[in-house]
Amino acid sequence: MRRLLVLVLSAMLASTGTAAANEQVVGGERASIEANPWAVYLLDDRGAQFCGGTIVAPAKVLTAAHCAIGRSPSELKVVAGREDKQDRGAGVTATVTKIWIHKQYTAADEGEDVAVLTLKDALSYQPLPLAELSDRALYQPGTELRALGWGRTAENGKTSRFLMQATVPVLPDDFCVDTYPQFVKADMFCAGYEGGKIDTCQGDSGGPIVADGKLVGVTSWGEGCARKNKPGVYVRISRYAKDLHSVVDASPPGVVDP
Numbered sequence: 001m002r003r004l005l006v007l008v009l010s011a012m013l014a015s016t017g018t019a020a021a022n023e024q025v026v027g028g029e030r031a032s033i034e035a036n037p038w039a040v041y042l043l044d045d046r047g048a049q050f051c052g053g054t055i056v057a058p059a060k061v062l063t064a065a066h067c068a069i070g071r072s073p074s075e076l077k078v079v080a081g082r083e084d085k086q087d088r089g090a091g092v093t094a095t096v097t098k099i100w101i102h103k104q105y106t107a108a109d110e111g112e113d114v115a116v117l118t119l120k121d122a123l124s125y126q127p128l129p130l131a132e133l134s135d136r137a138l139y140q141p142g143t144e145l146r147a148l149g150w151g152r153t154a155e156n157g158k159t160s161r162f163l164m165q166a167t168v169p170v171l172p173d174d175f176c177v178d179t180y181p182q183f184v185k186a187d188m189f190c191a192g193y194e195g196g197k198i199d200t201c202q203g204d205s206g207g208p209i210v211a212d213g214k215l216v217g218v219t220s221w222g223e224g225c226a227r228k229n230k231p232g233v234y235v236r237i238s239r240y241a242k243d244l245h246s247v248v249d250a251s252p253p254g255v256v257d258p
Protein backbone atom coordinates (compact mmCIF):
# COMPACT_ATOMS: atom_id res chain seq x y z
CA MET A 1 0.00 0.00 0.00
CA ARG A 2 2.78 2.35 1.00
CA ARG A 3 4.74 1.41 -2.13
CA LEU A 4 1.73 2.14 -4.28
CA LEU A 5 1.36 5.56 -2.68
CA VAL A 6 5.04 6.32 -3.37
CA LEU A 7 4.56 5.21 -6.95
CA VAL A 8 1.47 7.33 -7.48
CA LEU A 9 3.10 10.35 -5.84
CA SER A 10 6.27 10.10 -7.92
CA ALA A 11 4.21 9.69 -11.09
CA MET A 12 2.29 12.86 -10.19
CA LEU A 13 5.51 14.74 -9.53
CA ALA A 14 6.98 13.57 -12.81
CA SER A 15 3.94 14.72 -14.78
CA THR A 16 3.77 18.17 -13.14
CA GLY A 17 7.49 18.41 -13.91
CA THR A 18 6.81 17.98 -17.62
CA ALA A 19 3.88 20.39 -17.58
CA ALA A 20 6.01 23.08 -15.98
CA ALA A 21 8.77 22.46 -18.52
CA ASN A 22 6.33 22.97 -21.37
CA GLU A 23 5.37 26.38 -20.04
CA GLN A 24 8.99 27.53 -20.05
CA VAL A 25 10.31 29.40 -23.22
CA VAL A 26 8.12 26.98 -25.01
CA GLY A 27 10.15 24.09 -23.79
CA GLY A 28 13.39 25.82 -22.89
CA GLU A 29 15.53 26.36 -19.83
CA ARG A 30 17.62 29.14 -18.36
CA ALA A 31 20.94 30.01 -19.96
CA SER A 32 23.76 32.01 -18.37
CA ILE A 33 25.17 35.17 -19.90
CA GLU A 34 28.68 34.06 -18.91
CA ALA A 35 28.40 31.03 -21.20
CA ASN A 36 26.75 33.12 -23.95
CA PRO A 37 28.41 36.56 -23.66
CA TRP A 38 27.53 37.51 -27.26
CA ALA A 39 23.76 37.25 -26.60
CA VAL A 40 22.12 40.71 -26.43
CA TYR A 41 18.62 42.17 -26.53
CA LEU A 42 17.16 45.28 -28.09
CA LEU A 43 15.14 47.95 -26.33
CA ASP A 44 12.59 50.15 -28.11
CA ASP A 45 12.14 53.88 -27.47
CA ARG A 46 9.95 53.04 -24.43
CA GLY A 47 12.68 50.88 -22.92
CA ALA A 48 10.90 47.59 -23.63
CA GLN A 49 12.74 44.51 -24.89
CA PHE A 50 11.36 43.52 -28.30
CA CYS A 51 14.05 41.52 -30.12
CA GLY A 52 17.37 39.75 -29.66
CA GLY A 53 20.74 40.09 -31.32
CA THR A 54 24.29 38.74 -31.39
CA ILE A 55 27.61 40.54 -30.93
CA VAL A 56 29.59 39.64 -34.07
CA ALA A 57 32.40 42.22 -33.73
CA PRO A 58 33.29 44.59 -30.85
CA ALA A 59 30.98 47.34 -32.10
CA LYS A 60 28.59 45.34 -34.34
CA VAL A 61 25.38 43.54 -33.43
CA LEU A 62 23.61 41.26 -35.88
CA THR A 63 19.82 41.15 -35.66
CA ALA A 64 16.81 40.56 -37.91
CA ALA A 65 15.91 43.18 -40.52
CA HIS A 66 12.31 43.09 -39.27
CA CYS A 67 13.59 44.15 -35.83
CA ALA A 68 15.41 47.20 -37.23
CA ILE A 69 13.23 48.34 -40.13
CA GLY A 70 11.46 51.67 -39.66
CA ARG A 71 13.54 52.61 -36.63
CA SER A 72 16.23 55.23 -36.38
CA PRO A 73 19.40 54.56 -34.37
CA SER A 74 18.20 56.89 -31.61
CA GLU A 75 15.02 54.81 -31.13
CA LEU A 76 17.00 51.69 -30.31
CA LYS A 77 19.37 50.48 -27.57
CA VAL A 78 21.39 47.28 -27.24
CA VAL A 79 21.68 45.65 -23.83
CA ALA A 80 24.76 43.42 -23.45
CA GLY A 81 26.03 41.37 -20.51
CA ARG A 82 22.65 41.21 -18.76
CA GLU A 83 20.99 37.83 -18.21
CA ASP A 84 18.17 39.19 -16.01
CA LYS A 85 16.30 42.12 -17.58
CA GLN A 86 15.58 43.47 -14.09
CA ASP A 87 19.26 43.51 -13.05
CA ARG A 88 19.96 47.11 -14.04
CA GLY A 89 23.43 46.90 -12.52
CA ALA A 90 24.61 44.16 -14.86
CA GLY A 91 26.15 44.73 -18.28
CA VAL A 92 25.81 47.84 -20.42
CA THR A 93 23.16 49.66 -22.44
CA ALA A 94 24.85 50.59 -25.72
CA THR A 95 24.02 53.42 -28.12
CA VAL A 96 23.41 52.59 -31.79
CA THR A 97 24.92 54.98 -34.35
CA LYS A 98 24.08 53.23 -37.62
CA ILE A 99 21.63 50.64 -38.94
CA TRP A 100 22.42 48.52 -42.01
CA ILE A 101 19.54 46.50 -43.44
CA HIS A 102 20.00 44.02 -46.29
CA LYS A 103 19.03 45.92 -49.47
CA GLN A 104 16.83 43.10 -50.74
CA TYR A 105 14.81 42.85 -47.51
CA THR A 106 11.05 43.19 -47.89
CA ALA A 107 9.43 40.90 -45.29
CA ALA A 108 10.76 38.24 -42.90
CA ASP A 109 9.09 35.38 -44.79
CA GLU A 110 10.57 36.53 -48.09
CA GLY A 111 14.19 36.21 -46.91
CA GLU A 112 17.14 38.58 -46.34
CA ASP A 113 15.95 39.14 -42.77
CA VAL A 114 19.31 40.46 -41.55
CA ALA A 115 20.47 43.79 -40.17
CA VAL A 116 23.68 45.00 -38.54
CA LEU A 117 23.71 47.67 -35.85
CA THR A 118 26.88 49.71 -35.37
CA LEU A 119 27.48 50.78 -31.77
CA LYS A 120 28.99 54.05 -30.61
CA ASP A 121 31.47 52.24 -28.36
CA ALA A 122 33.09 48.82 -28.65
CA LEU A 123 31.80 46.21 -26.22
CA SER A 124 34.12 44.09 -24.10
CA TYR A 125 32.04 40.92 -24.56
CA GLN A 126 33.30 38.07 -26.72
CA PRO A 127 31.82 38.19 -30.26
CA LEU A 128 30.43 35.04 -31.92
CA PRO A 129 31.85 34.03 -35.33
CA LEU A 130 29.44 33.66 -38.28
CA ALA A 131 28.81 30.31 -39.96
CA GLU A 132 30.49 30.37 -43.38
CA LEU A 133 29.59 28.83 -46.74
CA SER A 134 31.92 25.94 -45.87
CA ASP A 135 29.82 25.12 -42.78
CA ARG A 136 27.32 23.06 -44.76
CA ALA A 137 27.33 20.30 -42.13
CA LEU A 138 25.70 22.61 -39.58
CA TYR A 139 22.59 22.86 -41.79
CA GLN A 140 22.12 19.11 -42.28
CA PRO A 141 18.75 17.84 -41.03
CA GLY A 142 19.10 16.51 -37.51
CA THR A 143 21.92 18.87 -36.48
CA GLU A 144 21.10 20.04 -32.95
CA LEU A 145 21.12 23.81 -32.66
CA ARG A 146 20.69 25.97 -29.58
CA ALA A 147 18.39 29.01 -29.81
CA LEU A 148 18.60 31.78 -27.21
CA GLY A 149 16.44 34.72 -26.24
CA TRP A 150 14.33 36.74 -23.86
CA GLY A 151 11.16 36.22 -25.91
CA ARG A 152 7.76 34.88 -24.94
CA THR A 153 7.65 31.65 -22.98
CA ALA A 154 4.24 30.71 -24.45
CA GLU A 155 2.48 31.70 -27.69
CA ASN A 156 0.35 34.33 -26.01
CA GLY A 157 2.51 34.71 -22.93
CA LYS A 158 4.81 37.43 -21.66
CA THR A 159 8.43 37.75 -22.67
CA SER A 160 11.00 36.17 -20.36
CA ARG A 161 12.73 38.04 -17.56
CA PHE A 162 15.76 35.76 -17.93
CA LEU A 163 17.83 34.58 -20.89
CA MET A 164 16.42 31.23 -22.03
CA GLN A 165 17.68 28.55 -24.40
CA ALA A 166 16.20 25.58 -26.22
CA THR A 167 17.77 22.87 -28.34
CA VAL A 168 16.08 22.17 -31.67
CA PRO A 169 17.17 19.99 -34.59
CA VAL A 170 17.40 21.29 -38.17
CA LEU A 171 14.45 19.92 -40.18
CA PRO A 172 14.60 18.85 -43.84
CA ASP A 173 13.95 21.73 -46.28
CA ASP A 174 11.13 19.74 -47.90
CA PHE A 175 9.31 19.59 -44.58
CA CYS A 176 9.63 23.40 -44.22
CA VAL A 177 8.30 23.96 -47.76
CA ASP A 178 5.37 21.60 -47.15
CA THR A 179 4.31 23.41 -44.01
CA TYR A 180 5.18 26.94 -45.19
CA PRO A 181 4.61 27.42 -48.96
CA GLN A 182 6.50 30.72 -48.94
CA PHE A 183 9.63 29.13 -47.40
CA VAL A 184 12.80 30.02 -49.40
CA LYS A 185 15.33 27.18 -49.10
CA ALA A 186 18.37 29.23 -50.10
CA ASP A 187 17.73 31.97 -47.55
CA MET A 188 16.21 30.11 -44.60
CA PHE A 189 16.19 26.88 -42.67
CA CYS A 190 13.63 25.62 -40.22
CA ALA A 191 14.29 23.89 -36.90
CA GLY A 192 12.14 22.33 -34.23
CA TYR A 193 10.00 19.27 -33.72
CA GLU A 194 7.09 18.01 -35.81
CA GLY A 195 5.21 17.63 -32.54
CA GLY A 196 5.90 21.25 -31.56
CA LYS A 197 6.31 22.02 -27.82
CA ILE A 198 9.86 23.43 -28.09
CA ASP A 199 10.40 26.60 -30.13
CA THR A 200 11.44 30.22 -30.21
CA CYS A 201 8.66 32.81 -29.99
CA GLN A 202 7.84 36.53 -30.30
CA GLY A 203 10.63 38.63 -28.82
CA ASP A 204 13.28 36.05 -29.74
CA SER A 205 13.55 37.39 -33.29
CA GLY A 206 16.94 38.72 -34.24
CA GLY A 207 18.55 36.49 -31.64
CA PRO A 208 21.05 33.68 -32.18
CA ILE A 209 20.71 30.01 -32.97
CA VAL A 210 24.12 28.42 -32.59
CA ALA A 211 26.18 25.25 -32.95
CA ASP A 212 29.88 24.48 -32.86
CA GLY A 213 30.67 27.96 -31.51
CA LYS A 214 29.18 29.67 -34.56
CA LEU A 215 26.14 31.76 -35.41
CA VAL A 216 24.18 29.38 -37.66
CA GLY A 217 20.96 31.39 -37.84
CA VAL A 218 18.91 34.37 -36.70
CA THR A 219 15.39 33.84 -35.36
CA SER A 220 13.02 35.14 -38.04
CA TRP A 221 9.43 33.85 -38.19
CA GLY A 222 6.95 31.02 -37.67
CA GLU A 223 3.23 30.41 -37.34
CA GLY A 224 2.32 30.83 -33.69
CA CYS A 225 4.87 29.27 -31.35
CA ALA A 226 5.68 25.64 -30.63
CA ARG A 227 2.67 24.48 -32.65
CA LYS A 228 2.54 21.01 -34.13
CA ASN A 229 4.12 20.95 -37.63
CA LYS A 230 4.90 24.69 -37.41
CA PRO A 231 8.63 24.94 -36.63
CA GLY A 232 10.61 28.13 -36.22
CA VAL A 233 12.20 29.63 -39.33
CA TYR A 234 15.73 31.04 -39.14
CA VAL A 235 17.97 33.05 -41.46
CA ARG A 236 20.56 30.80 -43.16
CA ILE A 237 23.56 32.85 -42.06
CA SER A 238 26.14 30.99 -44.22
CA ARG A 239 24.33 32.35 -47.28
CA TYR A 240 24.83 35.95 -46.12
CA ALA A 241 28.32 35.52 -44.66
CA LYS A 242 29.97 37.41 -47.54
CA ASP A 243 27.54 40.37 -47.38
CA LEU A 244 27.73 40.41 -43.60
CA HIS A 245 31.53 40.34 -43.48
CA SER A 246 31.70 43.44 -45.66
CA VAL A 247 29.59 45.30 -43.09
CA VAL A 248 30.84 43.65 -39.91
CA ASP A 249 34.56 43.72 -40.66
CA ALA A 250 34.58 47.35 -41.88
CA SER A 251 37.27 49.34 -40.06
CA PRO A 252 35.75 51.05 -37.06
CA PRO A 253 35.59 54.85 -37.30
CA GLY A 254 38.79 56.46 -36.16
CA VAL A 255 40.94 53.54 -37.23
CA VAL A 256 42.77 54.74 -40.33
CA ASP A 257 44.76 52.33 -42.42
CA PRO A 258 48.34 53.53 -42.86
Ligand code: ARG
Pocket residue numbers: 050051151199200201202203204205206219220221222223224225226230231232233
Ligand atom coordinates in the same frame (compact mmCIF):
# COMPACT_ATOMS: atom_id res chain seq x y z
N1 ARG B 1 8.93 36.99 -35.58
C1 ARG B 1 9.13 36.66 -34.21
C2 ARG B 1 9.76 37.83 -33.49
O1 ARG B 1 9.68 38.93 -34.01
C3 ARG B 1 9.84 35.35 -34.03
C4 ARG B 1 8.91 34.25 -34.28
C5 ARG B 1 9.51 32.93 -34.16
N2 ARG B 1 8.42 32.02 -34.25
C6 ARG B 1 8.53 30.71 -34.05
N3 ARG B 1 7.46 29.99 -34.08
N4 ARG B 1 9.69 30.18 -33.86
O2 ARG B 1 10.20 37.75 -32.36
